[in-house]
Amino acid sequence: MTATRFLARMSLDTELGSAFSDTRIRLLEAIDHKGSISQAAKAVPMSYKAAWDAIDILNNLASEPLVVRSVGGRQGGGSQLTEYGRRIVAMYRALELEYQQALDRLCERLHDVQESDIHSFQRLMHHMSLKSSARNQFSGPVVALKPDGIHYEVGIRLDEDHQVVAVITRASAENLNLSLGKEVFAFVKxxxxxxxxxxxxxxxxxxxxxxxxxxxxxxxxxxxxxxxxxxxxxxxxxxxxxxxxxxxxxxxxxxxxxxxxxxxxxxxxx
Structure with missing residues (x-):
């Protein structure tokens, strides 16, 4: 009699919703192989617009871009995975492999599964899981926090050359427990x-x-x-x-x- 085997289909979720799924990882892998978002979208498959939106969100919320792209030119532009993007994909696949092996061990011996330390990956998953109707979603550390009467001016670093400045009420700043260096999200419609x-x-x-x-x-x-x-x-x-x-x-x-x-x-x- 053939032994039963559970097959892993990993989706990394939080209470806020889905973070990384096999579909998003396959999109990143397809971009790496084909050098084109349109071709990658067809391979997944998913709509071209959905693929662009997914890459925009991934790039904006990750600490480094996962995908870089060029537009126009004689070749019509292209896209490729960054080294950071490749590491994220490799981490996901490694976790998936561990997940499958854990299920295999569970089927064989029903032993407890030990958890790996993936703190940095979990941090990125938290970013990916936050859902908002705002089209522009950024994340970064607070680099400026200036009180101005009943308001606070908050500076959020996007990268080495860019910041986003927000003005919020003092009550909101205290409720969010803002401090220099704290990671926050910035949404702009x-x-x-x-x-x-x-x-x-x-x-x-x-x-x-x-x-x-x-x-x-x-x-x-x-x-x-x-x-x-x-x-x-x-x-x-x-x-x-x-x-x-x-x-x-x-x-x-x-x-x-x-x-x-x-x-x-x-x-x-x-």
């Missing part, structure tokens, strides 16, 4: 982000992020535009289609995404 083309323009908005247009989804009334920053993080805005046309927005163009500090929502994971 795409409708709160605006575009500027002129590098000499002076803006009152505290947050000004320059990047290259990497994605354009045009609709009859509004158009969604995504910029990729030099670090690999992305910012998405929604502007009217007429404005997009009049500004001459196109793939590969360097533009500025700007938004008010009051448009940034801060959250923490406890």
């Amino acid at each position: 795409s409708s709160s982000v605006m575009l500027a083309m002129d590098s000499d323009i002076r803006l009152t908005a505290r947050n000004q992020l320059w990047g290259k247009v990497s994605e354009i989804h045009e609709g009859p009334l509004n158009t969604e535009v995504t910029l990729v920053l030099p670090s690999g993080r992305t910012v998405t805005c929604v502007v009217s289609t007429d404005s997009c046309v009049s500004l001459g927005v196109r793939l590969g163009l360097t533009v500025c995404a700007f938004f008010k500090s009051s448009s940034v929502i801060i959250a923490v994971y406890e």
Whole structure:
């Protein structure tokens, strides 16, 4: 009689929802093999838009980009996994293998399964599991915390060259127990982000992020535009289609995404 074997289908979840799943890992692996998000999406399979959105979220919430990409050019651009992305995939697959081996041991001897130390990986999973309707989701340490009457000005580091500044009430800052160095999430609705083309323009908005247009989804009334920053993080805005046309927005163009500090929502994971 053939022995029963349990097959592992690993999904790493928290109370906030799903973090990493086999589908997302297969997307990363397909990008590494094919060098193209569109080809990787077909291989998974999943929609091209869903693949782009997944990569944007992964890159924005991870401490380093998992995927880097280029747009335009004679070859039409491409994408590839970073070394950090490969390490994350390898960690997931290693955990999956351990999971399968644990199930095999359970079937054979029903012994207790010992848990591995994956603190850094769990931290990234927490980031991936947080669900929000905000299109722009970032994470980073608090690098500035300035009281101003009933408000606090909070600076959040995205990478070596970019910060996001938020203004929240003193009560909110105390409720979140904010402190320098604490990891937080920053959410910005795409409708709160605006575009500027002129590098000499002076803006009152505290947050000004320059990047290259990497994605354009045009609709009859509004158009969604995504910029990729030099670090690999992305910012998405929604502007009217007429404005997009009049500004001459196109793939590969360097533009500025700007938004008010009051448009940034801060959250923490406890």
